[in-house]
Amino acid sequence: MSRLAILIFILVGPTLAGLGALVPISIGSVNAIDWKMLVGAAVIGLIVAIPLSIFVAKKIEEQTRPTA
Numbered sequence: 819m820s821r822l823a824i825l826i827f828i829l830v831g832p833t834l835a836g837l838g839a840l841v842p843i844s845i846g847s848v849n850a851i852d853w854k855m856l857v858g859a860a861v862i863g864l865i866v867a868i869p870l871s872i873f874v875a876k877k878i879e880e881q882t883r884p885t886a
């Protein structure tokens with residue numbers, strides 16, 4: 819993974835993990851939160867962020883590559 823992809827992951831990873839954690843909270847009531855589902859959804863968000871950050875980094879590198 820390139821350095822740019824790592825920097826993008828630092829921003830995108832927690833964002834998608836937080837969005838994933840919001841899903842179980844919004845589905846169930848506050849008193850009946852299934853913590854395993856909450857953690858699982860956050861981990862899935864982090865896993866999705868890895869290829870997404872690599873994809874975005876490649877697109878940025880393509881656009882900023884000098885043409886000779």
